[in-house]
Amino acid sequence: MLREIRPAILVLALLTAITGLAYPLAMTGIAGVIFPTQAQGSLIEKDGKVIGSALIGQEFKDDKYFHGRPSATVAPDPNDSSKTVSAPYNAANSGGSNLGPTSKALADRLKDDVEKLKAENPSAPVPVDLVTTSGSGLDPDISPEAALFQVPRVAKARGMSDDAVRQLVTENTKGRFAGVLGEPRVNVLALNLALDGAGAK
Amino acid sequence: MTVVGWIQIILFCAIVTALVKPLGWYMTRVFNGERTFLSPVLRPVERGIYWVGGVDERREQHWLTYTVAMLLFHVGGFFLIYGLMRLQQALPFNPADQSAVAPDLSFNTAISFITNTNWQNYGGESTLSYLVQMLGLTHQNFLSAATGIALAMALIRGFSRSSVRTVGNFWVDVTRTTLYVLLPICIVYALFLVSQGMPQTLHAYVDATTLEGGKQTIALGPVASQVAIKMLGTNGGGFFNANAAHPFENPTALSNLVQMISIFAIGAAMTNVFGRMVGNERQGWAIFAVMGVLFVAGVAITYWAEANGTSTLQALGLTGGNMEGKEVRFGIVASSLFAVVTTAASCGAVNAMHDSFTALGGMIPLINMQLGEIIVGGVGAGLYGMLLFVVLAIFVAGLMVGRTPEYVGKKIEAREVKMAMLAILVLPLMYLGWTAVAVVLPSAVASMANAGPHGFTEVLYAFTSATGNNGSAFGGLTGNTLFYNLTLASSMFVGRFFMIVPAMAMAGSLAGKKSIPPSAGTLPTTGGLFVGLVVGVILIIGGLTFFPALALGPIVEQLAMNANTLF
Numbered sequence: 001m002l003r004e005i006r007p008a009i010l011v012l013a014l015l016t017a018i019t020g021l022a023y024p025l026a027m028t029g030i031a032g033v034i035f036p037t038q039a040q041g042s043l044i045e046k047d048g049k050v051i052g053s054a055l056i057g058q059e060f061k062d063d064k065y066f067h068g069r070p071s072a073t074v075a076p077d078p079n080d081s082s083k084t085v086s087a088p089y090n091a092a093n094s095g096g097s098n099l100g101p102t103s104k105a106l107a108d109r110l111k112d113d114v115e116k117l118k119a120e121n122p123s124a125p126v127p128v129d130l131v132t133t134s135g136s137g138l139d140p141d142i143s144p145e146a147a148l149f150q151v152p153r154v155a156k157a158r159g160m161s162d163d164a165v166r167q168l169v170t171e172n173t174k175g176r177f178a179g180v181l182g183e184p185r186v187n188v189l190a191l192n193l194a195l196d197g198a199g200a201k
Numbered sequence: 202m203t204v205v206g207w208i209q210i211i212l213f214c215a216i217v218t219a220l221v222k223p224l225g226w227y228m229t230r231v232f233n234g235e236r237t238f239l240s241p242v243l244r245p246v247e248r249g250i251y252w253v254g255g256v257d258e259r260r261e262q263h264w265l266t267y268t269v270a271m272l273l274f275h276v277g278g279f280f281l282i283y284g285l286m287r288l289q290q291a292l293p294f295n296p297a298d299q300s301a302v303a304p305d306l307s308f309n310t311a312i313s314f315i316t317n318t319n320w321q322n323y324g325g326e327s328t329l330s331y332l333v334q335m336l337g338l339t340h341q342n343f344l345s346a347a348t349g350i351a352l353a354m355a356l357i358r359g360f361s362r363s364s365v366r367t368v369g370n371f372w373v374d375v376t377r378t379t380l381y382v383l384l385p386i387c388i389v390y391a392l393f394l395v396s397q398g399m400p401q402t403l404h405a406y407v408d409a410t411t412l413e414g415g416k417q418t419i420a421l422g423p424v425a426s427q428v429a430i431k432m433l434g435t436n437g438g439g440f441f442n443a444n445a446a447h448p449f450e451n452p453t454a455l456s457n458l459v460q461m462i463s464i465f466a467i468g469a470a471m472t473n474v475f476g477r478m479v480g481n482e483r484q485g486w487a488i489f490a491v492m493g494v495l496f497v498a499g500v501a502i503t504y505w506a507e508a509n510g511t512s513t514l515q516a517l518g519l520t521g522g523n524m525e526g527k528e529v530r531f532g533i534v535a536s537s538l539f540a541v542v543t544t545a546a547s548c549g550a551v552n553a554m555h556d557s558f559t560a561l562g563g564m565i566p567l568i569n570m571q572l573g574e575i576i577v578g579g580v581g582a583g584l585y586g587m588l589l590f591v592v593l594a595i596f597v598a599g600l601m602v603g604r605t606p607e608y609v610g611k612k613i614e615a616r617e618v619k620m621a622m623l624a625i626l627v628l629p630l631m632y633l634g635w636t637a638v639a640v641v642l643p644s645a646v647a648s649m650a651n652a653g654p655h656g657f658t659e660v661l662y663a664f665t666s667a668t669g670n671n672g673s674a675f676g677g678l679t680g681n682t683l684f685y686n687l688t689l690a691s692s693m694f695v696g697r698f699f700m701i702v703p704a705m706a707m708a709g710s711l712a713g714k715k716s717i718p719p720s721a722g723t724l725p726t727t728g729g730l731f732v733g734l735v736v737g738v739i740l741i742i743g744g745l746t747f748f749p750a751l752a753l754g755p756i757v758e759q760l761a762m763n764a765n766t767l768f
Contacts, residue, residue, distance in 0.1 A: 003255070004266065004269055004270040004273055005273060006254065006255045007254035007255060007256050007270070007372045008270065008273035008274050008276070008277050009277060010253050010254040010255070011250060011253075011254040011256065011274075011372050011375070011376065012274060012277040012278065012281075012344075014249075014250050014253060014254065015250070015340070015343070015344060015375070015376065015379055016281065016336065016340045016344075018246075018379075018380075018384070019339060019340045019342075019343040019344070019379065019384065019430075020335050020336040020337070020339055020340030020343075021335065021336060023339070023384065023387070023388070023426060024335040024339055024423045024426040024427070025335075026388075027388070027391045027392070027395075027401055027423070027425060027426040028401050028402060028403055028423055028426070030392065031391070031392060031395040031401040031425065032401070032402065034392065034395075034396075035392075035395045035396055038395050038396060038397070038398045038399065038400070039395050039400060039401045039402050039425075040400065040402050040404065040421070041400045041402070041407065041419060041421045041449065042398050043407060043409070043419075049410055050407055050408070050409045050410070051409055051410055051411060051412060052409045052411055052412070052417060052419075053407075053409070053419055053449075054398075055398050055448040055449060055452055056417075056419055056448055056449070057448075058409075058411040058412070058413075058415070058417055059411065059413070059415060060412070060413060061413065062413055065412065065413070069529070089417065090417075090418075091417050091418060091419040091420060092326055092327060092406060092418040092419070092420045093324065093326065093327045093420075093442060094325075094326070094420075094441050094442045094443035094446075094447045095442050095443050095676070096443065096446065096525075096526040096553075096554035096556070096557060096676065097525065097526065097554070097557065098526070098554055098556035098557060098650050098651075098675070098676045098677030099525065099556070099557055099650075099651065099677070100556060100557060100560075100563075100651040100655035100658075100675075100677075100758070101511040101512075101513070101523070101557075101558070101559045101560055101655070101758070101762055102511075102560070102651075102653060102654070102655055102758055102761055102762050102766065102767055102768050103651050103652075103655065103767065103768065104652075104767040104768060106513065106525065106557075107513045107767050110513060110514070110517055110519070111517060114517045114518075114519070125518065125520070126517075126518070126519060127521070128510075128514065128519040128520065128521040128522070128524045129521070129524050129529050131519065132523075132524040132525040132526075132527075133525060133526065134446070134526070134527065134528050134529070135443055135446030135526045135527055135528055135536075135551070135552065135553045135554045136441075136443035136446040136447045136448060136528065137443065138443070138447060138448055139448070139528050139529055139530075140448055141528075141529040141530050142529060143521075143529055176205070176454065177453065177454045177455050180205060180208055180209060180212065181209060181212075181454035181455060181457075181458055181535070182453070182454025182455075182457070182530050182531060182532065182535060183454075183529060183530060183531065183532035183535075185529045185530055189412070192412055193412070196412070
């Protein structure tokens, strides 16, 4: 039995060095050369400043932008570090609401949000993804229905025609991968950047 | 439920099934020490490791020595992770300036990673430095997975060998698994993940100024290299808090499919390795069929429940299923499928928040884990867990026909059945026992995020997941308290090692037996009758053990939901 102690230390040390240092560092080097953009987080820059990541949702409240899904992420309370406060789309602390199917808190939140959205656009059914929080709290996407639902508000706030805005939604809608995998979706940040671009023309 | 949804499920099953044979063939060669196409590159590295470690690769070990070697290996791994976490502030690769992790959380996480559980009481991006993620967690993802596969190999050798005292050499099995199976796949896999948008960088977190002028700190890191092995090794501990729901940890529907496949790939192929080693691949396919029946049933129920939504959503006229806690790019079907896959295997990665699943949709992952994660299961662990149930099923069949049961040429006698029962019974002792303790302790009850039966399910799920070495969670439960850190760690420890030691004892006793040729009285173990028998034994043992606990949690919650009761 005693002679198993030497390999327990040395085999562990060597395999640790290979899998814990050599492998991740080599992957970092190779990935940085082959896929430089993705490896750095698919960051989007505008005028030399980082404005976000193509994969990470951000908070939109202004009427002239399309809004993403509600986000349940939190941040430490600046006044009391043992508590947390709501901080939507906190990309340094991902997480979901974790509210269950019989949660009263969830039912109340859903009811409020549905009422607000119905007041904003009474003509269409409220899309479910626009009132439910995502698993990560950083969902970059909304469903095409959720984007189309917001077209009248955005068009009005920007003084654009509904058709022009709807056209941008269609252009930014991505289908399922190979027609099968996943769900159709619209990247909110990409759509809003396209809106800003269209306004500038 | 939609047609395109079912096509995604069928596509997943087809790809996994197609991988069983080639991967099983390759792994059998690796474990038998035969030459593979990677040998010219890897053989010198392998020999170097044996030379430094003082390992004689031709010297095989008795089952007890093999087990002691495995335990020593884990002791070293434990101290490595614990030390790294406690000292991370003073060590390099810490651009976010994370401070030292608290002792109880470090203890919990170290146990969690050496047992292949990867329970996330730590917050990923908010707690750990890049060095801990790489040297602590990524490395242990490899080694705990390699250990699981090595142990399964030892048990397989017990069945396939005749009248010998040894079951293989632990150091050789672990080294070969790591070098020839896990590492090469991970290198290709990690690059694929980066191509899909997963970060792989040592740069600090980035501060972005959002379109509306707000500040957003975006956590980054060497994510892809860790996620590749986290999935392939059925570890499941996330780089980020939200695990595979995080867009950086699972950027696209394609990365999601590949991640699910990689969770199942090795575990499914182990059935084929078993078949090849005992000389009849159909023995492996029979076990695969048992897994398949239970898996497809679970997927159908979860998908149906999630697509149906909750009474709250229906009352508000919201259609499209239960999207709370799910990501738009995956939708209902890919989230439901992932939840069943990750708990059938002992992975525990999540791409949607299980806590927000419907009562029945969340019950299936719970049942998967309570059955012992034998539906494909953890790499290696799933196969030896399943073989324990097979031994019991054979024993039951033997009782029915009144003759000594035998399986793949080995007589199953009192010692094997005792060891199988010991391993199977120790699991409910942990998850039912600790759940009972937790629900009467006010401080433990205070950790629940949801009231009513859902809160009870959160606790039951936590101990089940820890005992099963799964690592997924009903994440609302605040697990990072002294009570949960210690009790969950004890569940993980017992769930892993009190299953391994009896399984290894069984391997040793089986290896010492003579192989007997099948006779007219031998129950054929490759047909539908056998598959049905094993499925039945699994469901009866499981059902008797945990049905009462489920009745207090998800079942009563479903009834409450139907009656529109909220908590």
